[in-house]
Amino acid sequence: MKVFVTGVNGQLGHDVMNELAKRNYEGVGSDLAPEYAGVKDGSSVTSAPYISLDITDGDAVDKVITEVNPDVIIHCAAWTAVDMAEDDDKVEAVKNVNVNGTQNIANVAKKLDVPMVYISTDYVFDGQGTKPWKPDFKGYKPMNVYGETKLGGEEAVANTLDKYFIVRIAWVFGVNGSNFIKTMLKVGSNHDEVKVVDDQIGTPTYTFDLARLLVDMIESDKYGYYHATNSELAPSRGDYDENGTKTGYISWYDFTKEIYRQANYTTKVTPVTTVEYGLSKAVRPFNSRLDKTKLTENGFKPLPTWPDAVSRYLEILKKQGFFDELNK
Template sequence: MKILVTGVAGQLGHDVMNELAGRGYEGIGSDIAPGYSGIQDGTAVTSMPYVQMDITDADAVRTKIEDVKPDVVVHCAAWTAVDLAEDEDKVDKVRAINADGTRYIAESCKKLDCKMVYLSTDYVFDGQGSTPWDPDCKDYKPLNVYGKTKLEGELAVAENLSKYFIVRIAWVFGKNGKNFIKTMLNVGKTHDRLTVVNDQIGTPTYTYDLARLLVDMLETERYGYYHATNEGGYISWYDFTKEIFRQAVELGHPEYAEDRLKVVPVTTAEYGISKAARPFNSRLDRSKLAGSGFTPLPTWQDALGRYLKEIEF
């Protein structure tokens, strides 16, 4: 199989490419830069075939994908800066990337009759209540520009294709790029007190683990909507922060110990700052994975431990 992966300069695209290489597949990376611009960590992705592609350019998408002739497109590229997406001068660009770009890719996949894997988000829902969101729920009520445009991307995939996997994820972290864990570790070094919200609930997703699942999926024809995060229960950002620091201390970083660094739980309202409305309920029901014969991801606690050993802090 030949697989084209968009967004390889990001956290997930990087790991999907390495997973493909590990299984002996022909993986071709793509992003907007002239060449691979992600972390130079010596892994397979840094030297695998690469195609420059601006997904907001319909003609470029059509030409490049028709040239590659992939069996599968794994579409990881997206605008993910949630707060910046709310700026009036950014909305058109966010829509061009998340909605229009996704539609152009879906249309090319339709023409070539190839599979498509589209990464989406819990932000397509309104984030209310406490019941985990079912992957086949169609009660869409996105709260912000990011959520609206990712939903438009979902609809473009579902309307154009029958051979698709729409996989919603949340609270993503990986080696290649910025994420909550890296932010907390950096801020924790220079502060002795942090406030972290405790009323937004979800589960972290390690891109290394998610990449394995996505490749498992594209090897099958079990198409449809799925939710994929690590196992290990639903937590708040406050809970996550406490565990990040606890494990960091275990790994020999006493600067994150409770007697030096106090973590204080606050509500979203008390925390303030955010331009975009945030979901309180990011719980995703993952049971369809096992029900469809896929192996669920390991626990987020286990994923966090492996991740902390991978990064320098």
């Protein structure tokens, strides 16, 4: 199987390319940079075929992907700078990438009659309440430009193709690039106390685990909308496992507490409300919970639990010398 992957200089695209290589599939990566510009970790993606591609250029997208002639397309590229997307001079650029760029890719997928995987977000919903969002719920109400444009990308895929996977994720972290865990580790290394939002709830997504699921999906024909974050260990916030780890859905505050616990940080973590925290230009969802039961209903293996994902991720950061750099 030959797979064309966009956004390989990002967190997810990096791991998708490596997962394809593990299964002896041919991955062809692309991104905007003239050459692979992700982390130089010696993994398969660093030496895999790479094509520089601006997904907002419809003619270029058609030409490049047609020449590659893949069996499936996994579209990981997106504008993900949520606050910057709110700037008046950025709105059209964000739409061009997330909506028009996705439409360009969907058009060539239709032309070649190949399936497409599109990565979306809980931001397509209004973020209210506490119940997990169902993958087939159509009561969309995005609250910011990023959410609006990601929904536009979903619609481009669903209205153009019959064979597609739309996979929504939240709170993403991976080895290739910046993310919440890396940021909190850096802040916690030189502060005695950090203040973290405690009234936004959800569960995180480790791109290494998600990449495995996405490749499982393209080995099937069980198309449709799915939600995929790392698993909860218990049905509600406030439960603890035998190791004293808080389980179930969590807040960013809970997430930080567990990151610091596993990293052996003594930094004090103080919970605050979204209003007290301030700073954010874009409206953030209070409820990012995503219902993942459709995965098991269709025979897919859910992602491992989020504390387990954090543990494995921190081990990789240690091997890469992340903590050594912090301590310099």
